[in-house]
Amino acid sequence: MIATAPPVAGLDELLLAMADDEFVIGFSDSEWTGIAPMLEEDVAMSSLSQDELGHAAALYALLGGVTGQDPDAIAYDREPGAYRHARLLDQGRGDWAMTIARRYLYETADSVRLEALADTSWQPLADLVGKLRREERYHLMHVGAWLERLASNDGEARHRLVTALETLGPHAGTVFTPLESEGPLVEAGVLARPMAELEKDWRTRVTDTFEPLGLPLAPATSDPWLGRTEHGEAFRWLWGEFTSVRRSDPAATW
Amino acid sequence: MSRASVRQAGSDAPTLEAWEVFRQEKDGDPMRHGGSVMAPDVELAMHYAREMFGRRQESVRLWVVRRGDILDLEDPDLLQPPLDRSFKKPGGYVMREKLAAAREAAGQEKPKARSR
Numbered sequence: 001m002i003a004t005a006p007p008v009a010g011l012d013e014l015l016l017a018m019a020d021d022e023f024v025i026g027f028s029d030s031e032w033t034g035i036a037p038m039l040e041e042d043v044a045m046s047s048l049s050q051d052e053l054g055h056a057a058a059l060y061a062l063l064g065g066v067t068g069q070d071p072d073a074i075a076y077d078r079e080p081g082a083y084r085h086a087r088l089l090d091q092g093r094g095d096w097a098m099t100i101a102r103r104y105l106y107e108t109a110d111s112v113r114l115e116a117l118a119d120t121s122w123q124p125l126a127d128l129v130g131k132l133r134r135e136e137r138y139h140l141m142h143v144g145a146w147l148e149r150l151a152s153n154d155g156e157a158r159h160r161l162v163t164a165l166e167t168l169g170p171h172a173g174t175v176f177t178p179l180e181s182e183g184p185l186v187e188a189g190v191l192a193r194p195m196a197e198l199e200k201d202w203r204t205r206v207t208d209t210f211e212p213l214g215l216p217l218a219p220a221t222s223d224p225w226l227g228r229t230e231h232g233e234a235f236r237w238l239w240g241e242f243t244s245v246r247r248s249d250p251a252a253t254w
Numbered sequence: 255m256s257r258a259s260v261r262q263a264g265s266d267a268p269t270l271e272a273w274e275v276f277r278q279e280k281d282g283d284p285m286r287h288g289g290s291v292m293a294p295d296v297e298l299a300m301h302y303a304r305e306m307f308g309r310r311q312e313s314v315r316l317w318v319v320r321r322g323d324i325l326d327l328e329d330p331d332l333l334q335p336p337l338d339r340s341f342k343k344p345g346g347y348v349m350r351e352k353l354a355a356a357r358e359a360a361g362q363e364k365p366k367a368r369s370r
Binding site for chain 1: 268270291292293297298301302304305306309
């Protein structure tokens with residue numbers, strides 16, 4: 001799929017993984033528009049998911065600049081099997097607790113990943129990561145507030161949160177699925193450290209939050225090497241949704 | 255104004271209450287009332303104020319105040335006393351002609367209304 005060689009080998013793989021993550025979680029969470037637990041939260045979650053889609057658009061645009069492809073074509077014109085988002089984001093919208101659990105696991109992982117890219121040697125990415133980190137700070141605050149509230153409730157809210165974390169646990173670490181081109185990326189100073197090291201940092205941070213709240217920690221990732229390539233039925237459905245307008249008239253100018 | 259709070263369904267549901275949000279559009283502007291949000295606590299009130307009044311970069315500062323913490327004064331005895339108060343108003347001092355005469359003497363144009 002590469003039209004021109006990227007300035008650093010593997011840059012396209014990294015950008016695609018990040019863009020697909022933001023795109024899929026953004027689209028999944030936008031499903032709450034109109035049905036969130038309360039009006040204010042409905043607006044908040046819709047706005048957060050728009051932020052994620054905005055981040056995805058910026059990352060697809062960077063990727064398009066590297067590969068010579070149209071960013072919209074990258075976002076919408078692939079078959080479901082060609083998406084490279086983490087399997088953590090593949091479990092379907094679920095209930096509110098599932099959404100908060102998934103957002104928490106993803107946002108904390110994304111923030112560790114963005115930190116590892118803060119001083120990236122590829123300047124266009126460094127510029128974008130600086131902006132993304134400023135916005136993600138708010139995202140972390142928002143989802144952290146919800147996690148704490150659901151966890152501190154002795155009733156159904158906590159029960160649902162624990163169930164969601166147990167369901168997502170085996171997939172939680174897939175944000176750090178090793179990239180094929182990870183070696184060259186680290187060597188070129190694009191990525192500060194290998195994904196496996198970032199995952200360790202992330203687990204330490206999540207543990208620091210989860211232990212006092214008595215929440216279940218994510219076990220080791222199942223099939224870690226397939227973390228970004230095996231997408232199930234829930235994603236196929238989501239893909240059908242988010243490509244439906246585009247597929248209805250592929251030649252249309254938007 | 256009574257403290258607006260509603261109890262959600264369920265015994266352990268948090269109590270939602272109203273928070274008033276004031277916003278500053280740009281540095282130097284006064285804080286103006288933007289509207290209100292419902293939230294169970296100050297942290298979520300801050301999040302929702304940010305989403306309702308700041309997500310499109312339309313504010314540089316927000317004040318979020320629990321509605322119940324606002325001293326609400328609408329007592330007519332205090333604010334609309336019934337006796338004639340015209341002697342407290344500056345209506346007797348008409349400045350328009352004096353100003354116009356002074357401007358003419360100084361050869362100045364009437365300043366235009368300031369636009370924001």
